[in-house]
Amino acid sequence: MANLKLGVIGAGRIGKVHMATLVQSVPEADVVALADVNIAGAKSLAEQYGIPFVSADYKEIIHHTEVQAVVICSPTDTHAKYIVETAQAGKHIFCEKPVDLSLDVIQNAIDEVKKAGVKLMVGFNRRFDPNFKKVHDMVAAGKIGDPSILKITSRDPAPPAPQYIAVSGGMFLDMTIHDFDMARYIVGSEITEVYVKAAVLVDPEIGNAGDVDTAIITLTFANGALGVIDNSRKAVYGYDQRLEIFGTKGMVTADNNFPDNHRYFTEDGISGALPLNFFMDRYIEAYSNELKAFCDAIINNKPVPVGGEDGLISVAVGLAAKKSVAESRAVKLSEIIG
Amino acid sequence: MANLKLGVIGAGRIGKVHMATLVQSVPEADVVALADVNIAGAKSLAEQYGIPFVSADYKEIIHHTEVQAVVICSPTDTHAKYIVETAQAGKHIFCEKPVDLSLDVIQNAIDEVKKAGVKLMVGFNRRFDPNFKKVHDMVAAGKIGDPSILKITSRDPAPPAPQYIAVSGGMFLDMTIHDFDMARYIVGSEITEVYVKAAVLVDPEIGNAGDVDTAIITLTFANGALGVIDNSRKAVYGYDQRLEIFGTKGMVTADNNFPDNHRYFTEDGISGALPLNFFMDRYIEAYSNELKAFCDAIINNKPVPVGGEDGLISVAVGLAAKKSVAESRAVKLSEIIG
Amino acid sequence: MANLKLGVIGAGRIGKVHMATLVQSVPEADVVALADVNIAGAKSLAEQYGIPFVSADYKEIIHHTEVQAVVICSPTDTHAKYIVETAQAGKHIFCEKPVDLSLDVIQNAIDEVKKAGVKLMVGFNRRFDPNFKKVHDMVAAGKIGDPSILKITSRDPAPPAPQYIAVSGGMFLDMTIHDFDMARYIVGSEITEVYVKAAVLVDPEIGNAGDVDTAIITLTFANGALGVIDNSRKAVYGYDQRLEIFGTKGMVTADNNFPDNHRYFTEDGISGALPLNFFMDRYIEAYSNELKAFCDAIINNKPVPVGGEDGLISVAVGLAAKKSVAESRAVKLSEIIG
Amino acid sequence: MANLKLGVIGAGRIGKVHMATLVQSVPEADVVALADVNIAGAKSLAEQYGIPFVSADYKEIIHHTEVQAVVICSPTDTHAKYIVETAQAGKHIFCEKPVDLSLDVIQNAIDEVKKAGVKLMVGFNRRFDPNFKKVHDMVAAGKIGDPSILKITSRDPAPPAPQYIAVSGGMFLDMTIHDFDMARYIVGSEITEVYVKAAVLVDPEIGNAGDVDTAIITLTFANGALGVIDNSRKAVYGYDQRLEIFGTKGMVTADNNFPDNHRYFTEDGISGALPLNFFMDRYIEAYSNELKAFCDAIINNKPVPVGGEDGLISVAVGLAAKKSVAESRAVKLSEIIG
DSSP states (O other): OOOEEEEEEEOHHHHHHHHHHHHHHHHTEEEEEESSSSSHHHHHHHHHHOOEEEOOOOOHTOSSSSSEEEEEOOHHHHHHHHHHHHHHHHOOEOSSSSSSSSSSHHHHHHHHHHHHHHOOOOGGGGGHHHHHHHHHHHHTTTTTSSSSEEEEEEEOOSSOHHHHHHHHOOOOTTTTHHHHHHOOOOTTSSSEEEEEEEOOSHHHHHHHOOOEEEEEEEEETTSSSSEEEEESOOOOOOEEEEEEEEEEEEEEOOOOOSOOOOHHHEEEEEEOOOOSHHHHHHHHHHHHHHHHHHHHHHHOOOSSOOHHHHHHHHHHHHHHHHHHHTTTTTGGGGGGGO | OOOOHHHHHHHHHHHHHHHHHHHHHTTEEEEEEEEEEHHHHHHHHHHHHOSSSEEEEEHHHHHHHHOOOOEESSHHHHHHHHHHHHHHHHHHEHHHHHHSHHHHHHHHHHHHHHHHHHOEOOOGGGGGGGGHHHHHHHHTTTTTEEEEEEEEEEEEEEEEHHHHHHTTHHHHTTTTTHHHHHHHHHTOOOEEEEEEEEEEEHHHHHHHOOOEEEEEEEEEEHHHHHHHEESSSOOOOEEEEEEEETTTTTEEEEOOSSHHHHEEETEEEEEOOOOSHHHHTTTHHHHHHHHHHHHHHHTTTTSSSSOOOHHHHHHHHHHHHHHHHTTTEEEGGGOOOO | OEEEEEEEEEEHHHHHHHHHHHHHTTTTTTEEEEOOSSSHHHHHHHHHTTTEEESSOOOHHHOOOOOEEEESSSHHHHHHHHHHHHHTTEEEEEEEOSSSOOHHHHHHHHHHHOOOOOOOOOOOOOSHHHHHHHHHHHHHHTSSEEEEEEEEEOOOOSOOOHHHHHHOOOOOTTHHHHHHHHHHHHHHHEEEEEEEEEEEEEEEHHHTTTSSEEEEEEEEEESSEEEEEESSSTTOOEEEEEEEEEEEEEEEEOOOSSOOEEEEEEETTTOOOOOSSSHHHHHHHHHHHHHHHHHHHHHTTTOSSSSSHHHHHHHHHHHHHHHHHHHHOOEEEEOOOO | OOOEEEEEEEOHHHHHHHHHHHHHOOEEEEEEEOSSSHHHHHHHHHHHHOOOOEEEEEHHHTTTSSSOEEEOOHHHHHHHHHHHHHTTTEEEEEESSSSSSOOHHHHHHHHHHHTTTTEEEEEGGOOOOOOHHHHHHHHHTTTTTEEEEEEEEEOOOOOOOOHHHHTTTTTTHHTTTHHHHHHHHHHTTTTEEEEEEEEEOOOHHHHHTTSSEEEEEEEHHHHHEEEEEEESSOOTTTTTTEEEETTEEEEEOHHHHHHHHEEEEEEEEEEEOOOOOOOOHTTHHHHHHHHHHHHHHHHHOOOSSSHHHHHHHHHHHHHHHHHHHHHSSSGGGTOOOO
C-alpha cells in the first residue's frame, strides 16, 4: 500500500504537534509540503522534519501536485475557507476543531465537501485517547446496560492569554467543545438540551473579557440519559481529564494519565506524581492514533471516524451553552439547529 | 462526669441502629427507656440490649423521670410533634432527618425548642463519616483555597419499596436531603439556587408514583461556588457515596468504603471488593461519632453540631429541587424561605 | 444461648485492649473478674468497664466460681504456668502469643490442656483481620491455584524500648512470630526451612542488646511454595502490614488500612493519609473477631481456630530463624522440632 | 549537531525493537546499515525502515565506512566477538545483555574496548523506564535516607521455549540478570552476597532442562542494605515488574504499567486492565530513552550510563546465584570475582 502524501497548513502550536506526529509516529504518512504565513517559522519546521516543499501561501499546499490530503492547523477563522478550497481541489481534509464559530459557515463547508466527494475529518483527538476509547468501547458493547449518568471533569492547568480569550469564541466553543464531542461519543446519543451554571472564579479579567472560567453543564440526551460536565480554566494540580459513565448494569471510569506511577511514603504522608500537565503529553497517543485513523480512512477508503457533522453539532451545543448562560435557562438543541 | 440517660422512641430500622450504637459504642450513654407502638418489637429490642423500661406509648418515654434526652426514630410525620412535646417536658432531643416535610411545621418545632431552652440535634449522620469529615476539615482549614466546584455522587444500591416512595416526600426530601446537608457542610456556605434535571431510568413504577429516580442537581452557593449532585436510586455495584471539592489552591476527594482491600489478579483482569453496600455498614463509624457528639453536647453543655436550622434548610433545598423539576427552571432559595 | 463468663489476667497494654473489646464488641461475653499484680491499675480498669471482681492474685481469677474461661494477658514468662493452672482448674484458656520461648515448656502446657480436656486458643489476632482473612479464604478456595510465592511485609512504626528488647526473646520471637503464623495460615502448609539475612539498620542499641532490627527471611513450605518476609523495627511512615500470594492461577494481595481515604491534590503533588499507625487501630476488627471466635468456640463447643500447636510451631520457626542468623545458613525445621 | 550513523547487527526480535526505536523515536540517529545471517529477514526489515545497506555478513556493518557506531542484537555467543572487532575498527558499541556468560570473555572484551578508546554501552533498558528511573533518582537524592530493604518483583508472563532455556545460561543469567542490574542501580551500592532458594513450580520440563523457574533471592549490599528479588517464569495475569525501596526516612515504590486506566464496576466486583503483557510494550519508553542516551553519549562525548563493567558484574551476580542454588548456601561475590 503506497503512503499517503500530505500537505500541512499552519506551523503554529498544533501544526508542530501534527507535524511531529505524522513524521515520527505515522509510518503510512509522508508530509511533502508545509505552508505558514510566517515563512520563517515554516522553513524552520520544514528543515527540522525534512519536508521538501515550503511556502508562505496555503494555496500552494492545496494545489501541490503531490499532495493527496491537507491537514489544516491554521487559525479558526480560516478553517472553513481552506476546507472549501481543498475540497474544490479534490483533496481530502483533516481540520482542527472548531471548524468555525458559525453554524452556517460550517454547513456550507460540509456541503462543499459532500459535493466534491472528498473526506473531511475533524480533530477531536480525545476520542483516540486509550482510556476514553476503552470506556466508549465498553459502553458500545453494552457492558453498562443503558447509560444513565455521564460525568466529565475537564479542567485546564491554566487559562489562555486574555487576548486569546477575546477571539476564542468563549470557553464553551474553545475548551468545552471537546467535552461536548466526548459526551456524544461516550453516550452514543445526541444531546437534546443544555443547562449551564457558570461563574468567573479563576480570574476577573476573563469576566471583563465577557467570558466565564468555571461551569457546571447539565446535558440531556436523546436516549434519556443525563450528563454533567464540570469545567475550570485553572486546576493548580494540572490538567484534569476524567470521566465516568453509569448505567443500569454498571459503571466505567477513566482517570488522568501520569508521568510515572511512583508512590513516596514518609512520616508526612503518601504522595505521588501530578497528572501529565500539558495537553500534548496527556494526549500524545491520542494525536498519533487520530492521524493514523485519518490516513487509514483515506488509504483504505473507509469512513472517517469523526466527520463534518460531528464538528457542526459540537459547535451547536456550544452555542446552546452560551445561550443558556445568557438567558439563565435550559436551552433545547432544536432552538439552535433545525 | 455522669452518663447521659436517654430514652428512645421507635424500634424500627433506624431505631435499632441507634440502640445498638448507644449501647455498644457510646460509653457515656445509658439507654433507660424505649417505646414503640409495635410493643412486641420494642420488648424484643429492649431485652436484647437490657433496657429496663419499655412501653407502647411514646409519652411514657418523654415523661420518664430518669430520661434526660430523647432520641426520636419514629416515622417522619411524628417527628415535629414529638420534638415539641419533648421540648415542653424540658428534655434534650436528637431527631432523625427529615424533621418534617413542611417548613412551617419545622419552624414551629424549632421555636418551641428555643422557648424551652433545650438542645435539638438533627441526624445528618454523614457529617460524622471520617472521610467526609476529613474533607470538611481540610476545606475549613483553607487547604484548597476558595471552593469553586463541589461534586457529590450519591447513589443507593436499590430503590425503596413503592409504598415507601409514596409517603417519603420524594427522592429529594428522602435521599438527596443528605446530600444537600453535605453540600452546605463541605462548602461552608449556603445554597442560594437549585436547578434539577431529573428522570425515571431505574423503574417506571417510581415514575408512576409521581417521583423520579435519577437526577443531576446544580447548586449555587452564597460564596460564589458551584456544585453538582448526581443521584440514582440504583447502583448495581452497591452504595456509591463519593465527593470531591475543587478550589483555587487544590482539590480534596473522598471515596467509598470497602469491606476489605484485597486485589485479585488473574488472566481475566484485576478485581477487588465492591463498596460496603448497606448504609449501616458504610456509616457505622458515622452513627457512632454522631451520637457521641450529641451526648458530648448535652453532658458538657456545648452547641450541637447539627441544629434545627440545618434540618430546616435541607428541607427547603429539597422543596426548591421539587419546584425546579416541576417548573423546568432554576429556583432561588429565596423563593422558598424568606 | 447463655453468655460466656470470662476472667482476665493482666491489665497492661494488651489486657486493656482485650477488656475493651470484650465489653464493647463481644455481646456474648461477660467479663466477671480481673487480676493484675498492679492492683491499682486493675481496679481502675475494672471500674471503667464495670467488672464486679478484682484482685492482685491471678489464682483468684482461675478459681473464681463464675469464671468459665480465662484470658491470659500477663507477661510471657507467666503464660505457660497460668495455662497449666487454668487447665487443671478445668477452664478454657485464651492466651496471648507467644505461649513461651521454650518449646518444652509450650509442649508441656499443651499436654496439660489436652489432659484436662479444655480448649486453648493462642492470640494470633492477625488471622482475624478482614483483609488477611479474605486472602486466606481465596487461597483456600483454590482461587490462585497452587501457591508459589508468598510475600509478607511487616514493619513496625518504632522499635520497642531497649529494656523490652532484652527480655523479648529477640525480633523473631517477638515480632516476626506473627508473620510466621500468618505465613502458615495463608499458604496452608507447614514451613520446612528458614534462611535469614539480618542486619542492624535502625538503632545500634538494638545490636548492642544482641538483637537485629531488619531482616529478609526466606521460607520453604512442605507443599513446595516459597515465601519471603521482610521486617523492620521502624517504618517512619507508620505500621506497614501487607502481603501477597502468587500462584499458578493468579495472585491476591492485601494492603494496609488507613484512617480515611481522602486524596489531596495541590501544585506540589497528590497525597493521602498514612496507614493506621498503632497496632490497636490497625487490628481493631481483628481483636474483636478473634475474641468472638474464641467465645463462639467455647459456647458452641467448636474447635478453636488457633490452637496450642500453632503457638508451638511459630516459636519453633522463630528459633530456627535465630539459629539461621547465628550460623549463617538455612535451617530445617526438623532440626528444631522432631 | 550532525546525526549519529549507526549499523545494526541482528534482525531478530530485539533487533526489530531497536530498529523501530531508532528510526521512529530517536531523531538524532540514522541507521545506515543492517546485517543478519538470515538475509531474507534482514532485507525485509531494511525495506520496511528504508535502510540503504543490508548484508548477511556482520563484518560489512562493522567496516562500513559511514557507520560510526554498531548496535549488536545478535545471539549472546557472538556478542563479545563482535564487540572486540567493532572496537578494533574504532567504532562505538551498543551491545544487548548479557555480554557473555563467561567472566573472562567479558573482561577481555572490556579490555579491548578500553584499548581502542571507544565507548561500550550494555543494554540494561529497564534503567530507562520512567518509573524505575524516578525511584532511582529519589533514592540518589536522599529522599528515603539510607536504603534498608530493596524488594524487586520480576515475573514473566510465560516461560521461553525449552530449546531456548537450554542455551540461555539459566534463569539467573537470562532473566534475573536484569533484576541484578536494577538492584545495583536502585540501591546505589554493590552486591556482596547472594542467597537463593529456587524451585520448579511452573513446568517440570524446565527442571528437566536443568533450570529453575521460581526463586527468592536475598541480596546483601556493600552499604549494609538488604534486598530480595522474587522471580517466576509465569504470571498468568501478565508481565509483573514492580519494586520498592525502604529506607531510614521513607519508602518509594514503582508499579506495573497498564494499557489504560479504566475501572469497571458491576454487581460482581470492580475490575481493571491487566499490566502491559509484552516486554516491548511495557518498556517501550525505556528502549527509546536507552538508545537516545547512547546516541547522546556518543554525539556529545559523555560517559555511557551503563558500561561494560555493569555488564560484567551482573553476570557475576548471576553466577553467584547459580552457585548458591547448587551448594544451598549464601555465596559471596568475592568468591566469583576478585
